[in-house]
Amino acid sequence: MHSPRFPLLPIVVAVLGLIVSRPLTSAQTQPTWTNLAHGLGAGYDALNSVAFGNGTFVAIAGTPIPSATGPAVPIRIATSTDGLAWTARSINNTLFRPGVSRVRFLNGRFVVYYGGQTAADFGSPTANFIATSTDGVAWTNIAQTTASNFTEMVFVNGRYYAVTGSTIISSADLAAWTTHPTPLTGIYSYLDIAFGNGRFFATTNGAGGVVTSTDGSTWTQVPFFAQLGGYRAEFLDGTWFFYSQGNNAVSTDGTTFTTVTRATNDPGGTANILAINGRYIAPGPGYFWAGLNGRNWARFGNWPTIAGSLFNSYNEVAFGAGRYVAVGGAFGPPNPALIITLAESAAPALEFPVAPSITTPPAPTNAVLGGSATFSVSALGIGNAYQWLKDNVNIAGATAASYTIATVTAASAGNYSVRITNSLGTTTSTPVALTIVTASAVGRLINLSVLTDLATATDEFTLGYVVGGAGTSGGKPLVLRAAGPSLGALGVAGTIADPRLETFAGAGKTGENDNWGGGADVAAAMAAVGAFPYSGPTSRDAAVAASITTRDNSVRVTGVAGATGAVIAEVYDATPANSFSAATPRLLNVSVRKHLGTGLTAGFVVGGASSVRVLIRVAGPGLAQFGVPDTVVDPQLVLFRGTTQIGTNNDWANAADISAAGTSVGAFPLPANSRDAALVATLEPGNYSVRASGVNATSGVALVEVYELP
Secondary structure (H helix, E strand, C coil): CCCCCCCCCCCCEEECCEEECEECCCCCCCCECEEECCCCCCCCCCEEEEEEECCEEEEEECCCCCCCCCCCCCCEEEEECCCCCCEEEECCCCCCCCEEEEEEEECCEEEEEEEEECCCCCCCCEEEEEEEECCCCCCEEEEECCCCCCCEEEEECCEEEEEECCEEEEECCCCCCEEECCCCCCCCCEEEEEEECCEEEEEECCCCCEEEECCCCCCEECHHHHCCCCCEEEEECCEEEEECCCCEEEECCCCCCEEEECCCCCCCCCCCCEEECCEEEEECCCEEEEECCCCEEEEEEECCCCCCCCEEEEEEEEEECCEEEEEEEEECCCCCEEEEEEEHHHCCCCCCCCCCEEEECCCCEEECCCCCEEEECEEECCCCEEEEEECCEECCCCCCCEEEECCCCHHHCEEEEEEEEECCEEEECCCEEEEECCHHHCCEEEEEEEEEEECCCCCCEEEEEEEECCCCCCCEEEEEEEECHHHHHHCCCCECCCEEEEEEECCEEEEEECCCCCCHHHHHHHHHCCCCCCCCCCCCCEEEEEEECCCEEEEEEEEHHHCCEEEEEEEEECCCHHHCCCCCCEEEEEEEEEECCCCEEEEEEEECCCCEEEEEEEECHHHHHHCCCCECCCEEEEEEECCEEEEEECCCCCCHHHHHHHHHHCCCCCCCCCCCEEEEEEECCEEEEEEEEEHHHCCCEEEEEEEECC
16 A cells, blocks of 8 residues: 555566566655654663554564673563654563564554563573553563464464464464474574465575465475575565565465566565565665565665664564654664654655556457447556557557547457557557457346345445446346345344345435335346245345436345344346347446444356456445444455455555556545555456455454446
C-alpha cells in the first residue's frame, strides 16, 4: 500500500531467466527522517526491534549484561500511539536476562521472548519466558520449558510458527511447542520464517539453504537455493522475495524461482529487509532503500545526523498511525539507542525510469453485433505511450491504455495488440482475438449467494446488485430469495425459523417479502433458474420474482421478530439464456455487506459460454470514507473455483491494474494506503466463491464485491 501519488511499479529486464536488478537513476529530493526522544536512558547500545498493532508501537531494547555483582536488568521497551511521543517501560524487573528476541505483533497481541540467569551471575539456573501484551503496557509472562529465542515468528491458521537455532517449532498457545523436523543437515541457523499464498518458507544463514511447507509440519528442502544460500524471505503482493549474502531471487508461485542479480548499490545480504505497508524497506549507507517487487530499489529518505556519532545503523522498520518508525543505534554518543520516524505523507515516490513491461496483457474478448468491446492493458514504466493495432495495423486515435469499440460490426473481428513505448524502450503485447458470438454465449454474472448466520436479534446483512450495461434497456427479470427453514432438508443445522427480505432501489424501499406463500409464478421462476425448491408452500422462507428497471439495487435480509440462525440469500438472473440479446440488461456488479465474524463466503456463477474478466474486492478500511462503523482493519480474500483455490490477495497496495479496473466500472476508489483486498481475474463459465476474512483473526464489517469488467 504505497503512496497514492505514484502507483507505478518497477520492472525487470529478463535475459535467459536471469533478472538484473536496476536501481533508481533519476535525481530525487529525499526527506530526512526525524530523530525522537524515547526516554530509555543510557546503557543500551541499540533498539533491536519494533512492531505496530492495536494502535500502538512497541520498540524493544537490547539488554546490556551487567557486572557479576550488579543489579538485575529489566527488559526495557518504549511505546507510542502516534510514533512521535514515546514512553519508556519495563516488561519484567525481577530477573537478570541477557537474551531478548524481536518484538512481533501476532494474533492481536505483541510477543517477545526473553531469558537468562535467575541471579546476577553466569552460574545460576536459567529462566525463559514469552511475554505477551495487547497494548504494550500490561504484559503476561508465559514460562518456557526450553530456551527458544525465536529469530522470527508468524501466526498462521491458529498456530504460532517460529524459527530458533536449527529448529522449526509451532504452538497454539505459546506455552507448549511442537518441533517440526526438516531435511537439513550440518551446521546452520534459521534466520527467517514467512507465510504467503498457502506456503511457508524458512531460511538459514546459508549453509543449510531454504526449506518449504504447505502445512507447517512436513518440510522439504528447495534445491534452487543451493546456488544462492538462504538468508531471508518476504511475501508481498503475490510475490516471494528471497535475499541472501549473494544474489537474490523471486517467485510468484513458490515453486519456480528466478535469480535476481543485484546492482552494486542495491540492498541485500542483510537480515533487516522487511515487507512493510506495501513496500520492502531496507537500510542503506546513510539512508533507507525501498522497493515493490524485490528487483528494483529507490532511495527512501535520509537518516538524521546524530551529534557525536561516527555512524548510525538501523535494525527494523514498522508502519502505523500514518508513519514509518525505525529503530537502531549510533556509534559514539553516550545514549546511542535510536528511534527515528518519517510520515507517510512525506515519503518519497518510488519512481523507476525503466522500459515498459506489461503486467496485465489484453485478454481475448467476445462481443455481439451491435454491442461494445473493450481491450485494456496494464504496464509498468514511466511516460508510457500506447498504440493499439488490429491485425498488426495501427488503429487511428487508439492511444490510451484501453481501447473500446463502441459498436461492434462483422469487420471488428480480428486480432488486437498494443505497442507501448517510452524513452527507454518498446514492447508489444501478444495479439488476442475479438470473436463475434451470439448474445447468449457472452460470459456474464448470473447469480450471487451468501450462506451465513444472523447471530443476534438485530443482526442483518445486505446484498447489492447493479443492473444495466452499454446499449441495454428494459426490465431485468430476477429471483431474490432468503431461505432458512428449507435449508434443513439440505443438511444445514441451526437454520433461521423465519427470514425476511426487503428490496431497495438506491435508498428507496420498493418492497418486501416475509413468507413466499407458494405462489405458482414464484415457484416457476425459482425452478427456471435452477434454485433448490422450498420445502412447501407454507414454509417461512422468503422469495420475490421481479422485473428490475433501476440500476443500483439492494436486498436487506433480517430475521422476523428477532429470529436468528443460518440463512442463505440469493440473487438470480432470470433471463432465459436463449433470449439474451445485445440489449438485454446484465448483472454488472453483485456484492454483500456484512460483519465477517470468523469469515464469510460469497458464491457467484459465471454464465454464458465464454470467459468474463472480473474485479473482486473485499473492502474494510475503504468503507470508512462513507462513515461505516466497525469495519475490519485488514481484510483478505481467497478465490475458489469449486474447491480449487485460484487466487488470493491481502493488501491491494495501490496496484495499477486494480485502480484502472475500478475506474472503468465506476467502483468507489480504495484509499491508496488502505489494507483493502482486491484482484482482477479472467474466469471461464462455472461456479466460484470468495472467502473473506480478517488477517490474524481480526474481524469487522466488510463489503465483498464482484464486478464484470469491460
